Amino acid sequence: DGGITQSPKYLFRKEGQNVTLSCEQNLNHDAMYWYRQDPGQGLRLIYYSQIVNDFQKGDIAEGYSVSREKKESFPLTVTSAQKNPTAFYLCASIEGNNSPLHFGNGTRLTVT
Amino acid sequence: GQSLEQPSEVTAVEGAIVQINCTYQTSGFYGLSWYQQHDGGAPTFLSYNGLDGLEETGRFSSFLSRSDSYGYLLLQELQMKDSASYFCASPMDSNYQLIWGAGTKLIIKP
Numbered sequence: 072d073g074g075i076t077q078s079p080k081y082l083f084r085k086e087g088q089n090v091t092l093s094c095e096q097n098l099n100h101d102a103m104y105w106y107r108q109d110p111g112q113g114l115r116l117i118y119y120s121q122i123v124n125d126f127q128k129g130d131i132a133e134g135y136s137v138s139r140e141k142k143e144s145f146p147l148t149v150t151s152a153q154k155n156p157t158a159f160y161l162c163a164s165i166e167g168n169n170s171p172l173h174f175g176n177g178t179r180l181t182v183t
Numbered sequence: 184g185q186s187l188e189q190p191s192e193v194t195a196v197e198g199a200i201v202q203i204n205c206t207y208q209t210s211g212f213y214g215l216s217w218y219q220q221h222d223g224g225a226p227t228f229l230s231y232n233g234l235d236g237l238e239e240t241g242r243f244s245s246f247l248s249r250s251d252s253y254g255y256l257l258l259q260e261l262q263m264k265d266s267a268s269y270f271c272a273s274p275m276d277s278n279y280q281l282i283w284g285a286g287t288k289l290i291i292k293p
Contacts, residue, residue: 113270113285114226129280161225169214169274171228172281 073098077162077175084156084182092147092178094162103145104172106161107131114161120145149180156182185209187271187284194290195261203256203287205271213274215254217245220286221267229256229269258289266291 075096084090096103102121106114116129120139134153139145149156162175187207195201205215214233218226230238232247232254244257258265268286275282 111286111288113283115283116280119280169231169233171216171231172218172226172272174225174227176225 075162075164075173075175077160077178079178080176082178082180084180086182087151088182089148089150090156090180090182092149092160092162092180094145094147094175095143096145096162096164096173096175097143098164098166098173099142100164100166100173101142102165103139104163104165105129105135105137105145105147106163108159108161108177117147117160149182156180185275185282187273187282189269189271189284189287191285192288192290194292197261197263197291197293199261200257200259201261201289203258203269203289205254205256205284207252207254207271207273209273209275209282211276212249212252213276215245215247216272216281217243217256218270218272219267220270226270261291263291263293265289 078093104119105117108114115131117135118126118137120126123142126137126139136148160178163172165172189205216231217229219229220226230245232245237246242259247254268288270286271284272281
């Protein structure tokens with residue numbers, strides 16, 4: 072079955088360390104997204120990519136970086152510059168405009 | 184600015200009907216979607232309204248009125264498993280970006 076795989080499910084890091092969250096999809100979707108969700112809040116867009124080798128900043132891109140070297144993969148790096156990195160991170164993809172977003176199961180990052 | 188407003192919490196009784204509202208302010212309008220998210224899980228798509236009217240999918244229905252900048256999600260025959268957060272979302276423009284409401288936590292009592 073096609074889907075989006077995020078790994079790991081839980082991630083623990085010390086403050087000051089960069090960490091990369093994996094997102095892989097086999098849905099053949101062009102567009103992919105990274106969202107951040109804090110407890111009791113909605114989704115906020117970090118970065119999105121509509122096509123390979125191209126990506127745009129979302130509302131809260133500061134302290135994050137991405138790459139899109141392959142259609143299937145859209146990894147997110149949380150850098151030490153991100154002031155409050157502890158959150159639930161969700162990767163998603165979409166087939167086309169007004170199509171449903173397909174989400175991975177998320178990565179819960181805790182930085183201490 | 185562009186925004187979607189929805190109540191933070193709604194409480195209902197098992198077996199009843201509940202309506203979750205979403206009002207929006209967007210510079211353009213490209214439809215309204217609804218997603219369900221259980222605690223600790225990922226959002227899953229429920230429905231989409233591109234035009235005015237009611238869309239029905241089993242126990243769930245979604246309604247849109249573009250003239251009122253308003254939509255709602257209607258859940259019938261509530262079951263305990265429907266306890267979740269529900270989000271409305273809308274494309275910002277003709278590209279693939281969505282703006283999201285803050286979510287409505289649905290609490291179902293026996």
